[in-house]
Amino acid sequence: MSDLLAVVVDGIIYSSWLFIMAAGLTLIYGVMKILNIAHGSLYALGAYLSATLVGLWVAGGHAPYGSYAMLALSALLVGVVMGPLLERGLLRLMYGRDEVVLLLVTYAVFLILEDAIKLVWGVDSLYVAQPYDLPGNFTIGDLSYPVYNLVLIGTAVVAGLALAWALNRTHHGKMLLAVIHDSEVSRALGINVGRVYLVTFTIGTMLAAVGGAVTAPTLAVSAGMGVEVIVLSFAVVVIGGLGSLGGAALGALIVGLVRSAAVHYWPTVELFSVYSVMAMVLIARPKGLFTPPEARRI
Amino acid sequence: MSAILEARGLFKNFGAVSAAADINVAVSADSVTGLIGSNGAGKTTFLNMVTGYLKPGAGSIHFDGHEITHLTPRRITQLGISRSFQVPQLFDTLSVAANLQAAAGIVAAAAKRWARGAIAHGRAGAVADEMLQRFGLAAYRNQPAGTLPEGVRKLLDIAMSLAAKPRILLLDEPTSGVSADEKFGIMDTVAAAVRAQQVTVLFVEHDMDIVSRYAQRVLAFYDGRIIADGAPATVLKDGEVRKYVIGEDLHVKH
């Protein structure tokens, strides 16, 4: 019983982490039709920056809880710097090109950022456990979990709700949805699609960085950490249905729970649990769980 | 003359909207039939059911004696019913010639497997050239379809459906989106080609001049029902038709 409870708790913690990554990815795809491989390096960038800032903060002997502010700050920085830089400086030159080409552009960016990170931070891993250790533990059944996991879950929930609200309740959000539905028509309606793209990509980048920032304290920030994340969040997004926020949430939950169940009951299949789920979902629902309705062509 | 195409008690609803309510039609071979009616009256729905794109809620469709109600569009095309589209469906990156060769090639390749239905003869290339001549497309031969003017796209679209050597040709608004002075030109070309191949034709049309000039028989649709059926002269005079079809809708394009 407590075993099952553990499966659920571990699953939800993992899902929250996945969701933060997937949300940005699916948002960018929905609006810009770009499957952004560089999302992984932006995640890594967020992690490295927050590790550095938190490190400085702690070294400076400031109030320990301020380190959380550092996490937020670094995510914000990565978002507002890298987002516009990539969208204005590079992607904008590529719009209208084939989806695959855009995907490769982000792959190139990914390669470049991987080495850039190495040049800036070197190959040694960093870690800043303070934010992780600070709040202590809580116990469920006979298992103890760091309270920090609740921060992780909280971040995911807040991010999800905030996005949902922004999309459905605000003027900008409605414009975004319009663009998701049909960028041509939106242009005709006088929506500044270029600006919508900029905003979207910046938010997406920020989410990737948030993912990195909240993860940094829980692990060793090390070279190549972005690679593993990216395919995982791809899987989540595809399972949920590309461009669907709710889908990303559901996808993350499914993947998270399946994985933790595999770890608890059948460790040997953990390796490909995620991909099997992805394959099975696609076989059952060729376009993922949540898909926009298609217009009749004739 | 025996009916080559027959629809018996067709029903089709989209939610509350009834797009077909007890449609009964028999079309005789080598005839030219015009389908008129305001938008949403059920003309295109009828076409889509005959070509298998939509499945009727009830009723059956028969082609040349056998039932085709539940066949796929592909199978129905193979049997010899092909259609053109209101918005031309072309292979935009391929040249005009390649478009026609693809169309003719399918029949040629398929002929080996199913001789029944479409009567395939001649190599794809030959058929393509024939069509290029017949539809006066020779000038555009090597031009990518994506770069053609709308009138030519319409012709190519129809030429492709004829390249499949069908026995029934369904034309969905062959002259929509074409300037008034082009219309008759297009229709004359089509009529000539059709005569040369002895094809039974059903066409959806909003322009009553076109209808009265080219149709031997007219079906007037309203609310998914056929409210009038007969020679153009009689149907176009019919009171209901004037009220529901022509009255509001005469010369209305979109």
Place this chain on the structure above:
Amino acid sequence: MKRIVQWAAFSLLAACCGLAAAQQPLKIGIVTFLSGPAAGPFGVPARNSAEVVVEGLNAGRLPAPYATKGFGGAPLEITFVDEAGPTTKQVADFRNLAQRVDLVIGYVSSGNCLAVAPVAEELKKLTVFFDCGTPRIFEDATYKYVFRTHATATMDSVGAALYVMDRDPKVKSIAGVNQNYAWGQDSWNDFEAAMKVLKPGVEVKTSQMPKLFAGQFGAEISTLLSSNAEFIHSSFWGGDLEAFVLQAAPRDLFKKSTVILTTGETAMFKLADKIPDGTIMGARGTHGVLAPQTELNKWFRAAYEDRYQLSPVYPSYHMVQAILGTKAAYEKAQAANGGKPPSQDQIIAAFENLTYESPSGNVQMSLGKGHQAVQGTAYGTSKLVQGKLTITDVKYYPAEKVNPPDGMKSEDWIKSGFKAK
């Protein structure tokens, strides 16, 4: 194109006959991870080690028996190649490198060692593996041009099992958490097999196999916690090792069970205050803090620390061990050759079954027909003393106790109950 051919032909010449010209520099290609997850824990410490040692050798600063400059007077020139990337890339780069250097020292990844060995043989290029672990290299094949100057991963697992028995002869249950790839699987299999021989009836609670570089081990840790195993074996390394410690320690896994970190030494300086006391630490041999206090080791540590303000870890020791082994073989061959620079074949002849001293103690090239080294190993227990992590209760195990006899496969040797043939 033409130029490339000439230049290739020339370097081929250099390769075969170059050694003949005295004082002409010896070109050594060094292949190790300069990027990717393995660069931090293994690749870079090894590269640093190579730089310190080669510099020291060229300046003749090493203590006896390595006081002669370079190799027998010939200065050394080193070229570094990144080991990151698939094996196709490794083989391509090796074939390319082989044209430009006299000998190659390298490879952390076992897969790369397996792939490169036959190529080295084909190109007749002396190649010394310095860090890769799999015993398959000399157990599945025999090579003339390939040497490995450190013991296989079998030693690490057997050593760990022996240490567990020393710590608690009444051990009842074990569990494992290892990365789901060859290294992790082999390490666990050897450890499990060894434990079952040493302690029949020992219960295996769970064997966790997370994906390599997964980084998130929450679920694994929960499972290990609820397994209540007395000992938990882990061959984690690099980011995964650090992440595991960071995530498991706060959840008291190290209190509930005794954790064995077979490569723990690589993280002991970075994670000094994170690794709880009582953790069993390994260094894949008597390397790092487990190395003997010889003149040679003192010089190496001092030179390394003084240049990088960091302590050398076992990959650094593996590297110096490989370089010095080659030097010993070279100079032995040179002596046999009447002081004239030896040919590659003479070096190889001298290298086979060589016994030499490294900062980590004595190395015997006694397996794989004299191409595979054996060495003693040691394990210890972590203890934090004034913010500095130290290793206590160190137990040493002689080479023959933790390595199979020549001609016997590690697997069979363990299953046979560690019997000689």
Place this chain on the structure above:
Amino acid sequence: MKDRTLIVLAAASVVMAASIPLTPQWLVFLITLALAKGLVVLGLVLLMRTGLVSFGQGLYYCLGAYAAALVEQSFHVNDAALMLAAAVVAAAAVAAVLGFLLAAYRGIFFAMLSMALSMILFGLLVKSAALGSTDGFNIATHSLAGAKIEGSAGRVLLGVTIVSFAAAAAGLHRYLNSHLGRLSAAIRDNELRVEYLGASVRNVVHLNYVIAAALGGLGGGLTALAVGHIDPDMAYWTTSGEFVFVAVLSGTGNVLAPFAGSALYEAIRTLANQYAPNVWQMTLGAAMLAIIMFAPDGLWSLFRRRARAS
């Protein structure tokens, strides 16, 4: 009627074959690798002509390699011809089955499902200790169609690879100009119309998928023989990604493009690795961006422009 592509292809093959004896062995290896990967890319080109991008061609690349290797390991057949045959058959057979599933998918979903399948193979291989898990295992080739080739294996293999590539490229070229080739392009442009002309889109896609897989298997088999070692990395998504990149880099305009692209890719990678070992990924990425920006339709478009200009 003369066909410039076929003439160029034949000429190039002859020249390359003739220069084998003069080529230094490390270059022999690089060219073999480039051609072998070029074969996989040829398959991708066919799929792209049909409007599909597979992010899982590594599946067949890997299958081919393991098939060739297992023939050698389990039946002690180390004849290159037989090993390659096994590679092609294995890949085609698996594709024939999976094709029933994948033929229904398009766009990003086709890409992602094929990637998932390839990652599942990766997982299975990593789990299989008998096959050396991630370390993989070595394979040896001693003869070609019965004739001993020891000593000169590398050069002989290059010959085999050149012939295979030339044959495959010529065959694909013919195919693309046949009715089915035209139909593939038609499917890319407008599936709906193809169905309304009475052709089965699924069947054509399925057929092209199997052909692409067979080419992938052949490429994998040749790579395995050239490298002499195989491991599950060949099925990892980055491997497939590399193929897609080379395909886009080359452009789908001509069957000669994949070799040009593949060769350039290997060249950039090797040089970057030799002269900038610390930033070779960055170099590669930058090169990618440059090509995508300045040669939108792939390298081939450059050749063509030059040809027209002159």
